[in-house]
Amino acid sequence: MLSTNIKEATKTAHQNLEKQVVLKLKAIRNHADYADLLKHFYAYFSHIEQTIKPYITGSVLPDYEQRRNSAYIKADILELGSDISEIPYTTVPKIENTVQALGALYVLEGSIMGGSIIVKMLEKVGVNKGVSFFSGYGEATGKMWGNFITVLNEQAKTEQEEEQAIKAANGTFEHFAHVFKKEKADTV
Numbered sequence: 758m759l760s761t762n763i764k765e766a767t768k769t770a771h772q773n774l775e776k777q778v779v780l781k782l783k784a785i786r787n788h789a790d791y792a793d794l795l796k797h798f799y800a801y802f803s804h805i806e807q808t809i810k811p812y813i814t815g816s817v818l819p820d821y822e823q824r825r826n827s828a829y830i831k832a833d834i835l836e837l838g839s840d841i842s843e844i845p846y847t848t849v850p851k852i853e854n855t856v857q858a859l860g861a862l863y864v865l866e867g868s869i870m871g872g873s874i875i876v877k878m879l880e881k882v883g884v885n886k887g888v889s890f891f892s893g894y895g896e897a898t899g900k901m902w903g904n905f906i907t908v909l910n911e912q913a914k915t916e917q918e919e920e921q922a923i924k925a926a927n928g929t930f931e932h933f934a935h936v937f938k939k940e941k942a943d944t945v
Protein backbone atom coordinates (compact mmCIF):
# COMPACT_ATOMS: atom_id res chain seq x y z
CA MET A 758 0.00 0.00 0.00
CA LEU A 759 1.30 3.46 -0.88
CA SER A 760 0.89 4.88 2.63
CA THR A 761 3.20 2.18 4.03
CA ASN A 762 5.75 2.37 1.21
CA ILE A 763 5.92 6.16 1.12
CA LYS A 764 6.64 6.33 4.84
CA GLU A 765 9.47 3.82 4.53
CA ALA A 766 10.91 5.34 1.35
CA THR A 767 11.00 8.89 2.75
CA LYS A 768 12.42 8.00 6.17
CA THR A 769 15.93 9.32 5.45
CA ALA A 770 14.63 12.51 3.81
CA HIS A 771 12.39 13.11 6.85
CA GLN A 772 15.29 12.63 9.24
CA ASN A 773 17.47 15.06 7.26
CA LEU A 774 14.79 17.75 7.26
CA GLU A 775 13.94 17.15 10.91
CA LYS A 776 17.62 17.73 11.77
CA GLN A 777 17.60 21.11 9.99
CA VAL A 778 14.38 22.20 11.70
CA VAL A 779 15.56 21.08 15.16
CA LEU A 780 18.81 23.05 14.73
CA LYS A 781 16.75 26.15 13.94
CA LEU A 782 14.37 25.48 16.83
CA LYS A 783 17.21 25.11 19.31
CA ALA A 784 18.61 28.49 18.28
CA ILE A 785 15.33 30.31 19.05
CA ARG A 786 15.69 32.88 21.84
CA ASN A 787 12.81 35.27 21.14
CA HIS A 788 9.73 35.89 19.01
CA ALA A 789 11.79 37.37 16.17
CA ASP A 790 13.86 34.17 15.90
CA TYR A 791 10.69 32.11 15.80
CA ALA A 792 9.19 34.40 13.14
CA ASP A 793 12.32 33.77 11.08
CA LEU A 794 11.77 30.00 11.26
CA LEU A 795 8.15 30.51 10.22
CA LYS A 796 9.27 32.56 7.22
CA HIS A 797 11.16 29.50 5.96
CA PHE A 798 8.00 27.44 6.32
CA TYR A 799 5.86 30.14 4.73
CA ALA A 800 8.15 30.61 1.73
CA TYR A 801 8.28 26.90 0.99
CA PHE A 802 4.69 25.92 1.79
CA SER A 803 3.18 28.79 -0.22
CA HIS A 804 5.41 27.95 -3.19
CA ILE A 805 4.59 24.26 -3.23
CA GLU A 806 0.90 24.85 -2.54
CA GLN A 807 0.70 26.90 -5.72
CA THR A 808 2.48 24.15 -7.63
CA ILE A 809 0.12 21.37 -6.53
CA LYS A 810 -3.11 23.40 -6.60
CA PRO A 811 -4.10 22.64 -10.23
CA TYR A 812 -3.99 18.89 -9.50
CA ILE A 813 -5.76 18.77 -6.11
CA THR A 814 -9.32 19.40 -7.25
CA GLY A 815 -12.43 19.10 -5.11
CA SER A 816 -13.14 15.70 -6.60
CA VAL A 817 -9.68 14.43 -5.64
CA LEU A 818 -9.70 15.74 -2.05
CA PRO A 819 -13.11 17.18 -1.05
CA ASP A 820 -11.87 18.69 2.24
CA TYR A 821 -8.77 20.37 0.76
CA GLU A 822 -10.13 23.87 1.43
CA GLN A 823 -10.60 23.05 5.12
CA ARG A 824 -7.03 21.88 5.52
CA ARG A 825 -4.31 23.86 7.24
CA ASN A 826 -2.14 25.80 4.80
CA SER A 827 0.39 28.62 4.49
CA ALA A 828 -2.29 31.22 5.36
CA TYR A 829 -1.95 29.93 8.95
CA ILE A 830 1.81 30.51 8.82
CA LYS A 831 1.30 34.04 7.54
CA ALA A 832 -1.19 34.76 10.36
CA ASP A 833 1.31 33.42 12.92
CA ILE A 834 4.10 35.61 11.52
CA LEU A 835 1.86 38.67 11.75
CA GLU A 836 0.80 37.75 15.30
CA LEU A 837 4.48 37.72 16.26
CA GLY A 838 4.78 41.31 15.03
CA SER A 839 6.73 40.46 11.90
CA ASP A 840 5.76 40.39 8.20
CA ILE A 841 6.42 38.48 4.98
CA SER A 842 8.14 41.25 3.05
CA GLU A 843 11.43 39.33 3.06
CA ILE A 844 11.29 35.57 2.80
CA PRO A 845 13.90 32.96 1.79
CA TYR A 846 14.37 31.84 -1.80
CA THR A 847 12.83 28.45 -2.51
CA THR A 848 12.75 25.83 -5.24
CA VAL A 849 10.20 23.03 -5.56
CA PRO A 850 10.20 19.65 -7.32
CA LYS A 851 8.48 19.23 -10.68
CA ILE A 852 4.80 18.34 -10.21
CA GLU A 853 2.81 17.40 -13.31
CA ASN A 854 -0.09 15.22 -12.21
CA THR A 855 -2.39 14.34 -9.32
CA VAL A 856 -0.39 11.45 -7.81
CA GLN A 857 2.75 13.59 -7.75
CA ALA A 858 0.76 16.44 -6.16
CA LEU A 859 -0.57 14.04 -3.51
CA GLY A 860 2.99 12.82 -2.85
CA ALA A 861 3.98 16.43 -2.17
CA LEU A 862 0.87 17.03 -0.07
CA TYR A 863 1.74 13.91 1.97
CA VAL A 864 4.81 15.84 3.18
CA LEU A 865 2.85 19.02 3.99
CA GLU A 866 0.04 17.19 5.80
CA GLY A 867 2.50 14.84 7.56
CA SER A 868 4.37 17.80 9.01
CA ILE A 869 1.43 18.16 11.42
CA MET A 870 2.61 14.95 13.10
CA GLY A 871 5.72 16.67 14.42
CA GLY A 872 3.82 19.89 15.16
CA SER A 873 2.90 19.08 18.75
CA ILE A 874 6.56 18.31 19.52
CA ILE A 875 7.53 21.67 18.00
CA VAL A 876 4.90 23.53 20.07
CA LYS A 877 6.33 21.93 23.25
CA MET A 878 9.89 22.88 22.28
CA LEU A 879 8.73 26.46 21.71
CA GLU A 880 6.96 26.60 25.09
CA LYS A 881 10.25 25.72 26.79
CA VAL A 882 11.89 28.85 25.39
CA GLY A 883 8.91 31.04 26.28
CA VAL A 884 7.21 31.16 22.89
CA ASN A 885 3.48 30.69 23.31
CA LYS A 886 1.93 32.73 20.53
CA GLY A 887 1.86 32.38 16.77
CA VAL A 888 1.50 28.61 17.01
CA SER A 889 -1.70 28.05 14.98
CA PHE A 890 0.21 26.39 12.15
CA PHE A 891 2.11 23.92 14.32
CA SER A 892 -1.02 23.14 16.35
CA GLY A 893 -2.43 21.39 13.29
CA TYR A 894 -5.98 20.11 13.57
CA GLY A 895 -5.87 19.59 17.35
CA GLU A 896 -8.07 16.67 18.33
CA ALA A 897 -9.14 16.14 14.71
CA THR A 898 -5.56 15.45 13.60
CA GLY A 899 -5.92 11.65 13.49
CA LYS A 900 -9.16 11.82 11.52
CA MET A 901 -7.82 14.37 9.01
CA TRP A 902 -4.69 12.29 8.48
CA GLY A 903 -6.80 9.14 8.01
CA ASN A 904 -8.96 10.84 5.37
CA PHE A 905 -5.91 12.04 3.51
CA ILE A 906 -4.21 8.62 3.57
CA THR A 907 -7.38 6.99 2.19
CA VAL A 908 -7.36 9.38 -0.78
CA LEU A 909 -3.62 8.89 -1.29
CA ASN A 910 -4.01 5.10 -1.43
CA GLU A 911 -7.04 5.26 -3.72
CA GLN A 912 -5.38 7.55 -6.26
CA ALA A 913 -2.19 5.54 -6.73
CA LYS A 914 -3.54 2.54 -8.61
CA THR A 915 -0.40 1.17 -10.26
CA GLU A 916 3.18 0.57 -9.21
CA GLN A 917 4.28 3.38 -11.53
CA GLU A 918 1.88 5.79 -9.85
CA GLU A 919 3.17 4.74 -6.43
CA GLU A 920 6.71 5.41 -7.61
CA GLN A 921 5.74 8.85 -8.90
CA ALA A 922 4.12 9.79 -5.58
CA ILE A 923 7.16 8.57 -3.60
CA LYS A 924 9.59 10.45 -5.85
CA ALA A 925 7.56 13.65 -5.46
CA ALA A 926 7.45 13.21 -1.67
CA ASN A 927 11.21 12.70 -1.46
CA GLY A 928 11.73 15.73 -3.69
CA THR A 929 9.41 17.79 -1.49
CA PHE A 930 11.40 16.89 1.62
CA GLU A 931 14.74 17.56 -0.09
CA HIS A 932 13.85 20.95 -1.59
CA PHE A 933 12.56 22.05 1.82
CA ALA A 934 15.75 20.95 3.60
CA HIS A 935 17.66 22.94 1.01
CA VAL A 936 15.94 26.18 2.09
CA PHE A 937 17.66 25.79 5.48
CA LYS A 938 20.96 24.45 4.12
CA LYS A 939 21.33 27.20 1.54
CA GLU A 940 21.00 29.82 4.24
CA LYS A 941 23.82 28.23 6.23
CA ALA A 942 26.04 28.16 3.14
CA ASP A 943 25.33 31.85 2.54
CA THR A 944 26.35 32.88 6.05
CA VAL A 945 29.66 30.96 6.17
Ligand code: HEM
Nearest residue numbers: 764771774775778779863864865866867868870871874875
Ligand atom coordinates in the same frame (compact mmCIF):
# COMPACT_ATOMS: atom_id res chain seq x y z
C1 HEM B 1 11.17 19.22 14.69
C2 HEM B 1 10.81 18.72 13.54
C3 HEM B 1 10.03 17.45 13.38
C4 HEM B 1 9.81 16.44 14.26
C5 HEM B 1 10.30 16.33 15.68
C6 HEM B 1 8.99 15.46 13.58
C7 HEM B 1 8.52 14.31 14.15
C8 HEM B 1 7.63 13.47 13.57
C9 HEM B 1 6.96 12.36 14.24
C10 HEM B 1 7.14 12.00 15.72
C11 HEM B 1 6.17 11.75 13.36
C12 HEM B 1 5.26 10.57 13.61
C13 HEM B 1 5.95 9.31 13.26
C14 HEM B 1 5.07 8.12 13.48
O1 HEM B 1 4.04 8.24 14.15
O2 HEM B 1 5.38 7.08 12.98
C15 HEM B 1 6.32 12.44 12.10
C16 HEM B 1 5.68 12.10 10.95
C17 HEM B 1 5.80 12.78 9.78
N1 HEM B 1 6.49 13.96 9.57
FE1 HEM B 1 7.71 14.86 10.90
N2 HEM B 1 8.75 15.88 12.32
C18 HEM B 1 9.35 17.10 12.15
C19 HEM B 1 9.32 17.89 11.06
C20 HEM B 1 8.67 17.57 9.89
C21 HEM B 1 8.58 18.44 8.77
C22 HEM B 1 9.14 19.86 8.71
C23 HEM B 1 7.90 17.75 7.80
C24 HEM B 1 7.50 18.17 6.42
C25 HEM B 1 7.48 19.39 5.93
C26 HEM B 1 7.55 16.45 8.35
C27 HEM B 1 6.85 15.47 7.70
C28 HEM B 1 6.36 14.31 8.27
C29 HEM B 1 5.56 13.33 7.57
C30 HEM B 1 5.17 13.33 6.10
C31 HEM B 1 5.19 12.37 8.53
C32 HEM B 1 4.25 11.20 8.32
C33 HEM B 1 4.92 9.86 8.22
C34 HEM B 1 3.85 8.79 8.01
O3 HEM B 1 3.22 8.39 9.00
O4 HEM B 1 3.65 8.40 6.89
N3 HEM B 1 8.03 16.38 9.62
N4 HEM B 1 7.20 13.48 12.27
